[in-house]
Amino acid sequence: MEPAQPADRAPVDPPSTSDQPAVDRAGGPDVPEERSHSAVPPPAPPAARSERSPRDMAISLLVLMVPIVLLLAFYRGFLGGDQPNTVDPASAFEQARSAGAFPVSEPTGLGEGWRTVRASYRPAEDGAILRVGYVTPEGRGLQMVQSNVPPERLLPTELTDEGQPQGQTDLGASTWQRYTARGNEQALVLLQPGRTVIVIGDARDNELREMARAVD
Template sequence: MEPAQHADREPADQTPGDDRPTADRSGGPGIGQPLPGPSAGAAKPASTRSPRDMAISLLVLLVPIALLLAFYRGFLGGDQPTSVDPTPAFEQARAAAEFPVSEPSGLGEGWRTVRASYRAVEGGATLRVGYVTPEGRGLQLVQSNVPPEQLLPTELTERGQPQGQADLGGGTWQRYTARGNEQALVLLQPERTVIVIGDARDNELREMASAVD
């Protein structure tokens, strides 16, 4: 028979006590365990704005701008050139008495004066008045005592060439080509030369020429 074991002898396979280091029982990471990080494959949140939403936002911005532009053009005359009073320029030319001065008379509605000046230049003096015609085209009235051989190349450029006569009123006008798409009517007189030039139509050129003849 085997001798009886001593009562106070502990068994050899006793489990470890609570004072040994163990994993944190609170549920957190234990010693040696890696901290959780963001997943490498995590996708970024996609934008929720569709092309339709962006188009609507752009339209909301453009509508007030279009309304303001229409008001500016329709009611305030935003596209219309500023009209001026040509009277001081005509009076200055008459006072200088360099040449006879004719002021247009009898023009129809819609003619607007946009510039007017009288200046002494080499060889004489020149009165220059710019208009916008009823059709919205540009036209210029030039009266000068500068010799024609000097004046015409300046006003019509070297390309200006006579194209025949145009009988208007009491004088005989000459048709001329001019720069670009412009054309001109020229009246040669002993004391002055009158030029009506612009991109206006022939009927408006003739109306202005008749008004100063």
Template sequence: MEAAQPADRVPTDATPPDGQPPVRTTAGPTPQAGEPALVESAGAAPLADSGEPARHPAAPAGGARARSERSPKDMALSLLVLLVPIALLLAFYRGFLGGEEPTTVDPTTAVEQAREEAAFPVSQPEGLGSDWRTVSARYRAEPGGATLRIGYLTPEGRGAQLVESNVPADKLLPAELSGGQPQGPAALPGGSWQRYTARSNEHALVLLEPTRTVIVIGDAGENELRELATALR
């Protein structure tokens, strides 16, 4: 005897509460032994016509794509926009506020202090042009001796310094010239000046006297150093 085949759909009548019409429901086919039950999950992705889940196009990453599409030209223009205000501020500072002008000082106080203490004869340049600018001046007395230093900015924009001291020459010269060596006499009025090498790219003119040592040193050219040494009175 053959087994009875189940019907595809078996209508059933559910008994409703009193006073309401019966509700007709349709049950799905009963799975045979060995076959998995088909369960439709709530919230499952809808199927496309082909039977595959419908795919939604992913939203483009707008920020990442915009950054990746910036060309070197765009980046250069952005940088230029930032640099232009800075350049304008620098131009205003230099042109109207004197940003490139050095700060000058009056050496009178330091020179007078050195002369009052009379630790050594004090000389001061006279007759230098207005394009020689004094940028520093200091007198300092220590147990080993006293020293007067006056710094200048030369007409060519170089640095020069006048050093007058009664510190013993064998201690003063190595400290001031960084071990510089004499290079022969310098034909200058007012004493027996010697040319010396100095630290880095500097040169020096040295006047050795019994009571003091005078040094003119700097990265200025030799002509400007000679002009400063000749102007001492």
């Protein structure tokens, strides 16, 4: 049996639920509501491709070519880049004359444009050889050889085994022998007692003849 309560005591109300924190039935108290969609960053724009038109490429090549053309023009015009290096053959002719192994003839009366590019005199088996190389006015190669080496030894060496006689030709006061030579070369040969003169190269026939007349 419960004890009797005083008559002046007010009844105690049950605690109000309005002051209690809200409770999420699913996640418990203070759990934020899940977002329905995740935040996804927008896709990055594609990198711009560098495309050069044919016109741009042509302009770039032209810009590169201009200094090259200027350098070539300077090299050819002022430095003589297209011209072969020339030498003075005087010392080779002087050595040959001083040796006295055979009569020495120096070409005279050649026209303009002939350039001497090499000259040498050296002893050889059974004699000696004077050899002078030229570039003709047409830009071809020609060589003049004077020697007292016996022709039967000299000609196979200078003309190679391909050298074959092709008949005679009169040039000035002398009669020269025409020969084929190596490759596309041809030769004129003057046979004299104690000396053989050979004019050989890929020069045209008129230039071979001009040299033969100049050295005869």
